[in-house]
Every structure is written in structure tokens, then in C-alpha cells.
Amino acid sequence: MPFRLIFMGTPDFAVPTLLELVAHGHEVVAVYTRAPKPGGRRGLQLQPTPVEREARRLGIPVLTPKTLKTPEALEEFRAHDADAAVVVAYGMILPQAILDVPKLGCFNLHGSLLPRWRGAAPINRAIMAGDAESGVMVMKMDVGLDTGDVAMAERLAISDSMTASDLHDALAPLGADLMVRAMGALERGGLQFRKQSEDGVTYAAKIEKAEARIDWSKPAHAVLRHIHGLSPFPGAWAELDDGGTPVRLKILRCELAKGSGAPGDVLDGNLAIACGDGAIRLLELQREGKARMQAADFLRGTPLKPPARLS
Structure with a gap:
């Protein structure tokens, strides 16, 4: 028998899970998401989250509380009389009183292979660290930071060509399918849990803009993974110095290349850049202020050759 569910999520990553739960017959009685933020061309219009837009299209009631720690928020949550809550990148801490409300518990879809990369930015950090694989896991939530018991997982290889956007887009539907299967197992009474290991715990801290500047003195593979882990947002960047006014460039995709030189040096006319060891x-x-473009289009407007460099 399908569940009465509360769904809690905010970004694009959460939308496929909401859609799959509804498509498989579960009754989503309420959607919790973050409040709209100013956006649009001039930042004057309030922009609903991707989850809110989808929930309203489906006719599901939407709630955007600023906190879940008040008696009023707890009472409102309890009034939904839900069997379970499904949480995907909600962006707000659930206090114990909220976790205790659904009859069967609160279940989180997390974008890493726990206990590696607990926290806010697991997709970015896995790429930036040079990990060979990532994945999604369904976890029964507790009050810790992604410390709950794990039920199910799916793994995915990370190639050097993958950006954070690529990995996000691969994990989101994989996670949606996993959560639907987890809810099916929970219905049948067959969802089993295991405690997370205390070995191998790492934390995926929120990405800070100060991290985005490229350090060309690092080996080429580390530079590539740094660039891809921050693509498209906030975007790893460097300053182009070709004898004129320095221009900030975001680098969104790259590949390993042959060649060597002083870190940051432009090595040829096809945008090979020297790193501390090797090149990309x-x-x-x-x-800055322009649309993203392929290297060939950039070179038509800004032909670069040695001795130009990226600092």
C-alpha cells in the first residue's frame, strides 16, 4: 500500500526523486522547501526553488518555514499524519522532535558513498579530491550530520572528463530510482539498515568562492579535478596576462595535455597550459560577464600564443 509522505528538498537534484515517488503512487501530502529568493535579471523578483515549482505544478501543498524548531512548526508537521518523510538536499537541519514525528522515520538521499563526504558539497568534493567513484545512499536520519544508518546504495565511476554538473545529472535520477526502491522495501517490511563505519569519515564542506582560484603549481591531474569539481559554479578561475589589462577567465572544462613549462604558461596556440607537473x-x-564558450570560439576572438600566461 503506498505511503503518505512528506517530501523535503530544494534544488534541481531533488526534483527527480519527488517525481518518481508521485509516479509510483505515493501520496505526497506536503512539500517542504526553502523560501523563494530574489532573482531574475535585476534580482527583484522572488524565485521559487526548483522543488517548489514542481510541487505547485503537481498541486501539492508547499511550506517554506524559516525554522523547524518552534512548537508551531512541529504541530504543523505532525498534522500531515505522514508515514514517512523523504529528504533530498533540503538545506535545513531537522531537529529530533521533527525526526520523531513520521511513523516510520525520515529518510535522506545523500550524494556520496557514506561515510565519505558527509555534509554540504559531496559531489564537488569527490571530484576535487580525485575520487575514482561516487554514488547515492538512502539513510535513516538522526540528529548528526549524515551519520544515520544506511539502507541502500548505488555506485558510479567518476571519469576525468566529468564536471560537477555531469556527476550531479548522473546521480539525481540514480538516486530517485534508489529512493523509490527503498520505499518499496519499507512497505514490504524488508528495508534493512547497517551502521556507518567510523573509518574513512570525510566532510564535504560548503564550497567557498576563495577556493576557486586555480593554483597552476599543482600537478596537471589535480588542476583538472579542481576545475571540474567547481564547474559550473562557482567556476575555477585564473587571470589572463597577455601584455594588456588582466582578464579574469572561468575555466569550465579541460583535458590533460602534453607539454611542460612554468606553471600558468600558455604552451601553444590551442590553449595548452603548463602546470607544476604536466599540462592541461x-x-x-x-x-567575466560573458557567456560560456568552447575553446575554438574563444580563440577566434582572443588568439593566444606564448608568451601569454594565466596567473
Whole structure:
């Protein structure tokens, strides 16, 4: 028998799970998401979250509380009379009183292979660290930071060509399918849990803009993974110095290349850049205030050759 569910999520990553739960017959009685933020061309219009837009299209009631720690918020949550809550990148801590409300518990879909990369930015951090694989896990929530018992998992290889956007887009539908299967197992009474290991715990701290500047003195593979882990947001960047006014460039996609030189040196006319060990070739980039573009399009407007450099 399908469940009465509360769904709690905010970004694009959460939307496939909401859609799959509804498609499989579960009754989503309420959607909790973050409040709209100013956006649009001039930042004047309030922009609903991707989850709110989808919930309203489906006719599901939407709630955007600023906190879940008040008696009023607890009473409102309890009034939904839900069997379980499904949480996907909600962005707000659930206090114990809220976790205790649903009859069967609160279940989180997390974008890493726990206990590796607990926290806010697991997709970015896995790429930036050079991990060979990532994945999604369904976890029964407790009050810790992604410390709950794990029920099910799916793994996915990370290639050097993958950006954070690529990995996000691969994990989101994988996670949606996993959560639907987890709810099916929970219905049948067959969802089993295991405690997370205390070995291998790492934390995926929120990405800070100060991290985005490229350090060309690092080995080429580390530079590539740094660039791809921050693509498209906030975007790893460097300053182009070709004898004129320095121009900030976001580097969004690259590949390993042959060659060597002083870190940051442009090695040829096809955007090969020297690193501390080896080199990378820029494939997609963005001038400050401009649209992203392929390397060939960039070179038509800004032909770069040695001795230009990226600092």
C-alpha cells in the first residue's frame, strides 16, 4: 500500500526523486522547501526553488518555514499524519522532535558513498579530491550530520572528463530510482539498515568562492579535478596576462595535455597550459560577464600564443 509522505528538498537534484515517488503512487501530502529568493535579471523578483515549482505544478501543498524548531512548526508537521518523510538536499537541519514525528522515520538521499563526504558539497568534493567513484545512499536520519544508518546504495565511476554538473545529472535520477526502491522495501517490511563505519569519515564542506582560484603549481591531474569539481559554479578561475589589462577567465572544462613549462604558461596556440607537473588543455571557458564558450570560439576572438600566461 503506498505511503503518505512528506517530501523535503530544494534544488534541481531533488526534483527527480519527488517525481518518481508521485509516479509510483505515493501520496505526497506536503512539500517542504526553502523560501523563494530574489532573482531574475535585476534580482527583484522572488524565485521559487526548483522543488517548489514542481510541487505547485503537481498541486501539492508547499511550506517554506524559516525554522523547524518552534512548537508551531512541529504541530504543523505532525498534522500531515505522514508515514514517512523523504529528504533530498533540503538545506535545513531537522531537529529530533521533527525526526520523531513520521511513523516510520525520515529518510535522506545523500550524494556520496557514506561515510565519505558527509555534509554540504559531496559531489564537488569527490571530484576535487580525485575520487575514482561516487554514488547515492538512502539513510535513516538522526540528529548528526549524515551519520544515520544506511539502507541502500548505488555506485558510479567518476571519469576525468566529468564536471560537477555531469556527476550531479548522473546521480539525481540514480538516486530517485534508489529512493523509490527503498520505499518499496519499507512497505514490504524488508528495508534493512547497517551502521556507518567510523573509518574513512570525510566532510564535504560548503564550497567557498576563495577556493576557486586555480593554483597552476599543482600537478596537471589535480588542476583538472579542481576545475571540474567547481564547474559550473562557482567556476575555477585564473587571470589572463597577455601584455594588456588582466582578464579574469572561468575555466569550465579541460583535458590533460602534453607539454611542460612554468606553471600558468600558455604552451601553444590551442590553449595548452603548463602546470607544476604536466599540462592541461582548456576546452570550455568564460570571460567575466560573458557567456560560456568552447575553446575554438574563444580563440577566434582572443588568439593566444606564448608568451601569454594565466596567473
